[in-house]
Amino acid sequence: MEAAELLFNQVFRYFGIPEDIVSDRGPQFVSRVWRAFFTRLGVAVNLSSGYHPQTNGQTERKIQEISRYLHTFCHGHQDSWSQYLGWAEYAQNSLHQPSTGLTPFQCVLGYQPPLFPWSGEPSDVPAVDHWFRESERVWGSAHHQLQRALRRRRLTANRHRSDAPAY
Structure with a gap:
């Protein structure tokens, strides 16, 4: 929950909740908590391809x-x-x-x-x-x-x- 709370407190409160997020495949971004948090917000989570920095x-x-x-x-x-x-x-x-x-x-x-x-x-x-x-x-x-x-x-x-x- 820590990464999601940081994102909310440091980004969303200033710029609003986005339609989608692109992130790498770090453990905090592929966790069940992360997916549930953004599903509940209605935000699509798009994961970049592993070892393929051109994705983002x-x-x-x-x-x-x-x-x-x-x-x-x-x-x-x-x-x-x-x-x-x-x-x-x-x-x-x-x-x-x-x-x-x-x-x-x-x-x-x-x-x-x-x-x-x-x-x-x-x-x-x-x-x-x-x-x-x-x-x-x-x-x-x-x-x-x-x-x-x-x-x-x-x-x-x-x-x-x-x-x-x-x-």
């Missing part, structure tokens, strides 16, 4: 991008990678996607939240100033690394493409 390719690509960022940024800081994950997600959700021309924030929320709404005025609390400086540094790095990944993906995808013939 879009998610796999995003995971690869975030993993590359974390690998690059956290080199030498492996014990604290989780503190950078939120900023990596924030940067990813702020990137314009070629397929829509919008950021994920714009698609989901209908607007782009301000990236750094705080003023540049220093605080009289050094720990607060340090947090904001570090946050800007981490976000900037995450954004830069994810843009690089997007450019690499675009170059790779376009490597074997040619312009359509004019008729």
Whole structure:
């Protein structure tokens, strides 16, 4: 029940209950509890093919991008990678996607939240100033690394493409 409760508390309460879910074949996703929970909600559960990551390719690509960022940024800081994950997600959700021309924030929320709404005025609390400086540094790095990944993906995808013939 733990995975289902987490999904409800962290996703469904913000975005609603979906018509279907695609998941891998992890033990929590093939359990009797999982199936009963989603059957009761009226949600179709689709399991990806084992050892076939292309089944859920879009998610796999995003995971690869975030993993590359974390690998690059956290080199030498492996014990604290989780503190950078939120900023990596924030940067990813702020990137314009070629397929829509919008950021994920714009698609989901209908607007782009301000990236750094705080003023540049220093605080009289050094720990607060340090947090904001570090946050800007981490976000900037995450954004830069994810843009690089997007450019690499675009170059790779376009490597074997040619312009359509004019008729």
